[in-house]
Amino acid sequence: MAFTDSSTTLAEIKTRVLDFARERDWEQFHAPKNLSMALAAEAGELMEHFLWATPEASRTIAQDAVKIQKIEEELADVVIYALEFANMTGIDVAAAIEKKMAANAAKYPVEKSKGRSDKYTEL
Amino acid sequence: MAFTDSSTTLAEIKTRVLDFARERDWEQFHAPKNLSMALAAEAGELMEHFLWATPEASRTIAQDAVKIQKIEEELADVVIYALEFANMTGIDVAAAIEKKMAANAAKYPVEKSKGRSDKYTEL
C-alpha cells in the first residue's frame, strides 16, 4: 500500500528507511554524528529556496508547481535522516514529540503567547 | 491515546502540531521561510552534541541516559518543524518520502553502492 500521511505510521517509514540502509550495508556510516550532519545539510538545502524572499513571498514560492517538487524532495530528505537517526539511537519520535509539545505548552501558555512570536523567556 | 511510532500516523502528529500553532495564532509566523530557518537551527542544535566526537564515539553519546534526553528533544523539534512546514505547504510527507526513496534506489542500486559511502555521481 502506498504511503500517505493519513494512513502511514512513523514505524512503517522507519522500517522502510532502515531496510534501505541495511540492504546497502550503510549502517556502518549511519553514526548519529554523521546523520545529524546530513540532516542539517538537507535543512540548509531546504532554506536555499527562500533566502531572499520575504516570509510572505515564501508562501507563494511554496505554491509554485515546479518549485514545490524540489521543496518536497528536500523535506523528504530531512525527515528520512531524522527517522534514520531515530532508528540508530532507539528514539520513539512520536513519543518524543508528544513530550516536547507538553513542555512547549507549559513554556508558551495560550493566554501569554497568543499572536506573539517572542521567546518564552521574554513573554 | 499516547503517541508512539508504532501506532501514530503522520497525519495525527501534523494535526497536533497545527492545533498548537492555531491556538496561539502563530500561523502568521509560520511562513515556509521562517519554518525552514527554525528547522535548520534545531538541526544545528542536534549536531552540537557530536561536534568533537568520532562517529563511533557518537554512538556511545547517544546511549548516555542523560544526553539522550536532550537529543530526543532536539530531534522532536526538528520533526515538529518539518511537519509544520508540511502543514503550511500542503505536502504529504509520507508520500514525498516514498517518492524520494524510489529515486534514491535508482541512484544507489544495491550492487553498486553496497558498503560504499560514495555519492551516486562517483559510483
Place this chain on the structure above:
Amino acid sequence: MAFTDSSTTLAEIKTRVLDFARERDWEQFHAPKNLSMALAAEAGELMEHFLWATPEASRTIAQDAVKIQKIEEELADVVIYALEFANMTGIDVAAAIEKKMAANAAKYPVEKSKGRSDKYTEL
C-alpha cells in the same frame, strides 16, 4: 595592538586562532569535518536571533544594544571556525574570496542582476 577590521589582516587572526588551539592541544579535534560542523552549528545560533522576524524587523533587532552583544559573539564564532578551517586545510581565505567574487561577478553582471534577487540560472 588590539584587533580592528581596519588594521588586522586575515593572517593575524588565523595565527591567533591557531595558537589558541595549539596551546590546548586541540588540533587533534580540528579535522575539517568537525570544524565544518562547528561552523554550521554556530551559523544556526546566529540565525536563531531572527527566526520569526521579518527581514526588515531583523535590521532593528541587530541595532538593539543588548542583542547585538550576543549576535557579535555568534558571528565571531562563525569566523573563528572558518579561519581555523582555513588553517587546517591550508586555504588562503582572502585569495579564495577574491577568486569567488570574480566568479560571482561573471554570474551576476550588474546590468542583469541590478535590484533582482533571482538566482543566476533564472536571470
Place this chain on the structure above:
Amino acid sequence: MAFTDSSTTLAEIKTRVLDFARERDWEQFHAPKNLSMALAAEAGELMEHFLWATPEASRTIAQDAVKIQKIEEELADVVIYALEFANMTGIDVAAAIEKKMAANAAKYPVEKSKGRSDKYTEL
C-alpha cells in the same frame, strides 16, 4: 593588489563585498535575517563534503586537488556572507573575535582543557 591573507585586512574585504552588493542594488535583500540564512546554507554546503567520512579521512579529502577547489569556494561564500552581515550590522569582526577569544580563554584555561574536547561546563 591581489588579496592574500598575509596582506589583506578585514576592512578591505568588507569594502569589496559591500561594493559588490551596492553596484547591484542588493542591500535591500541583505537584511541580517537573510544573510544569516545564506551563511548557514553555505555552511551546510561546506559540510556536505565530509558527511560520511571519519574526521581523519576528512583531512585527506581536504588535500584532494579537485575537491579543495570546491571546498575553497564554499568557505569563501561563508566568509563573504559573514562579512556582509558585519557590514549591514556595523560589527567590527576582528574586535569581536578578539573579545570572544578572551572569553574562550577564560572558559577553557590551558591547564584544564589541554587535550580535552569537553564543553567548558563539563571540565
